[in-house]
Amino acid sequence: MTKAKISLVLRLLAVGSTAAAIAIMVTSHETAKVLNLSFDAKYSYTSAFVYFVIAEGIAGGYSLVSLLLSCKPVFWRLVMMMDVVIAMLLSSSISAAVAIGEVGKKGNSHAGWLPICGQVPKFCDQLTGALIAGFVAAAIYLVLLLCSLRSLFALKP
Amino acid sequence: MTKAKISLVLRLLAVGSTAAAIAIMVTSHETAKVLNLSFDAKYSYTSAFVYFVIAEGIAGGYSLVSLLLSCKPVFWRLVMMMDVVIAMLLSSSISAAVAIGEVGKKGNSHAGWLPICGQVPKFCDQLTGALIAGFVAAAIYLVLLLCSLRSLFALKP
Numbered sequence: 001m002t003k004a005k006i007s008l009v010l011r012l013l014a015v016g017s018t019a020a021a022i023a024i025m026v027t028s029h030e031t032a033k034v035l036n037l038s039f040d041a042k043y044s045y046t047s048a049f050v051y052f053v054i055a056e057g058i059a060g061g062y063s064l065v066s067l068l069l070s071c072k073p074v075f076w077r078l079v080m081m082m083d084v085v086i087a088m089l090l091s092s093s094i095s096a097a098v099a100i101g102e103v104g105k106k107g108n109s110h111a112g113w114l115p116i117c118g119q120v121p122k123f124c125d126q127l128t129g130a131l132i133a134g135f136v137a138a139a140i141y142l143v144l145l146l147c148s149l150r151s152l153f154a155l156k157p
Numbered sequence: 158m159t160k161a162k163i164s165l166v167l168r169l170l171a172v173g174s175t176a177a178a179i180a181i182m183v184t185s186h187e188t189a190k191v192l193n194l195s196f197d198a199k200y201s202y203t204s205a206f207v208y209f210v211i212a213e214g215i216a217g218g219y220s221l222v223s224l225l226l227s228c229k230p231v232f233w234r235l236v237m238m239m240d241v242v243i244a245m246l247l248s249s250s251i252s253a254a255v256a257i258g259e260v261g262k263k264g265n266s267h268a269g270w271l272p273i274c275g276q277v278p279k280f281c282d283q284l285t286g287a288l289i290a291g292f293v294a295a296a297i298y299l300v301l302l303l304c305s306l307r308s309l310f311a312l313k314p
Contacts, residue, residue, distance in 0.1 A: 040267065045267035088248040092252035099252075099254070114269060153234050
């Protein structure tokens with residue numbers, strides 16, 4: 001398989017995994033009853049999860065556009081620079097969501113934040129799925145960047 | 158100023174900002190009394206802040222090593238690939254810390270997590286300082302990468 005084909009496959013996989021991350025995250029919703037009080041869990045209640053969805057959306061949209069752009073050699077410089085930005089955006093969005101997810105799972109006794117995953121296990125499972133899909137997208141961009149760098153290095157005398 | 162000198166200056170600045178981020182974060186500590194109960198705030202109580210310190214430590218250490226390595230042309234490929242990894246590590250560590258910091262400042266009423274910055278304002282101010290220093294380090298790595306790519310692009314016929 002040529003380098004261009006590997007890059008196309010990786011970009012297609014990135015489109016798929018970001019789309020999966022968004023779909024799993026936005027459909028996550030669960031309502032629980034705690035001490036007769038209704039307790040609602042939704043991704044949009046937490047800014048880190050909203051940021052995650054927006055970042056995955058930008059990365060997914062860019063991956064689609066880059067599929068077209070990377071076929072035209074004129075744009076390869078722009079694509080590579082944008083790849084760096086998107087890789088950083090993806091790693092940042094997952095970390096923010098994982099940090100909040102960890103508090104949701106284990107709580108933070110020092111700050112008095114109680115874990116909520118015991119009450120809304122389905123919601124937490126869906127979040128974990130979204131985070132795994134997001135992680136796959138970030139890993140794909142890391143591989144894409146390292147591959148592009150390798151091909152660039154080969155050009156240097 | 159030559160490209161090599163710009164890269165050296167940027168790496169020195171990265172060493173400085175990661176060191177500042179670590180120093181400000183690890184010295185952040187405040188005790189408050191809430192309803193006669195002693196309330197202790199420390200960075201090590203939150204995994205996201207511990208991850209932040211470790212990631213900034215790795216990035217700072219690497220920046221120091223890369224100062225030496227980037228003087229020797231044999232290592233430039235390795236340095237550039239490592240720069241990509243460190244840039245992603247830095248953006249990830251800041252986002253995790255910002256996500257938790259945001260809950261500390263504003264709380265999350267849906268999850269029942271109360272804000273704590275009202276009780277420990279000095280601790281929160283120091284955290285903000287550490288996050289700004291970490292953000293500067295990540296921005297430096299983004300600039301470093303884009304500059305290195307530009308010089309690489311210039312080589313292509």
